[in-house]
Amino acid sequence: xxxxxxxxxVSVAPGxxxxxxxxxxxxxxxxxxxxxxxxGQAPVLVVYDDSDRPSGIPERFxxxxxxxxxxxxxxxxxxxxxxxxxxxxxxxxxVVFGGGTKLTVL
Amino acid sequence: xxxxxxxxxxxxxxxxxxSLTCAVSGGSISSGGYSWSWIRQPPxxxxxxxxxxxxxxxxxxxxxxxxxxxISVDRSKNQFSLKLSSVTAADTAVYYxxxxxxxxxxxxxxxxxxxxxxxxxx
Numbered sequence: 595x596x597x598x599x600x601x602x603x604v605s606v607a608p609g610x611x612x613x614x615x616x617x618x619x620x621x622x623x624x625x626x627x628x629x630x631x632x633x634g635q636a637p638v639l640v641v642y643d644d645s646d647r648p649s650g651i652p653e654r655f656x657x658x659x660x661x662x663x664x665x666x667x668x669x670x671x672x673x674x675x676x677x678x679x680x681x682x683x684x685x686x687x688x689v690v691f692g693g694g695t696k697l698t699v700l
Numbered sequence: 701x702x703x704x705x706x707x708x709x710x711x712x713x714x715x716x717x718x719s720l721t722c723a724v725s726g727g728s729i730s731s732g733g734y735s736w737s738w739i740r741q742p743p744x745x746x747x748x749x750x751x752x753x754x755x756x757x758x759x760x761x762x763x764x765x766x767x768x769x770x771i772s773v774d775r776s777k778n779q780f781s782l783k784l785s786s787v788t789a790a791d792t793a794v795y796y797x798x799x800x801x802x803x804x805x806x807x808x809x810x811x812x813x814x815x816x817x818x819x820x821x822x
Contacts, residue, residue: 595763612707623809624805624806625803625805625806627806627808627809629747629809631747632738636796636812636814636815637747637796637809637812638812639807639808639809641812642808642810643803643806643808648810678739679746680746682747682808682809683806684805684806684808687755687760688749688760688762688763689737689749689752689762689807691739691746691748691749691791692746693746694746694747698780
């Protein structure tokens with residue numbers, strides 16, 4: 595079965611750029627989606643199909659995907675971005691989630 | 701605005717069957733291009749996909765849960781359901797229902813319910 599690997603935690607100062615990676619075998623050939631989950635809340639889709647943003651998601655959130663690594667980039671990080679972030683792919687016919695990364699805003 | 705709302709028993713005894721329903725409002729569960737899914741999250745842990753159902757009724761399940769899971773749709777009530785049999789403490793989790801956008805080459809969850817905690821305990 596397909597495995598997605600995320601770092602458990604990433605820390606960044608306010609105003610800086612956070613990069614959260616998602617590793618998988620030839621993940622660049624798949625579409626990657628990213629979800630933000632704040633404590634006690636359901637996940638929210640922030641990037642889909644590698645780099646597209648749903649309506650209402652700030653332009654500060656962007657994504658890229660190539661080779662064996664997909665990356666979620668959050669520019670000009672704010673305190674409100676502190677959350678868990680999950681990557682997800684479709685490995686037909688199944689859905690796979692990464693283990694999640696806790697983003698801490700220092 | 702589409703809304704999904706989970707309901708069901710919050711406490712299930714070991715070896716029994718967990719049953720949850722997801723009511724969909726603000727849209728039809730029979731709309732083409734979408735599937736409907738269940739995802740769970742054990743306390744303090746990550747997300748685990750359980751399975752999804754197409755509007756045609758075809759289902760796909762996580763291989764690790766396949767032998768115990770059934771997802772079904774009730775179009776008359778605009779809702780879909782999850783049954784998980786022979787539960788153990790390891791099945792204690794927040795259970796989410798979600799809508800799945802189906803496109804060539806990918807599936808993504810765009811709307812989620814608020815989640816419901818199910819505890820397995822005697």
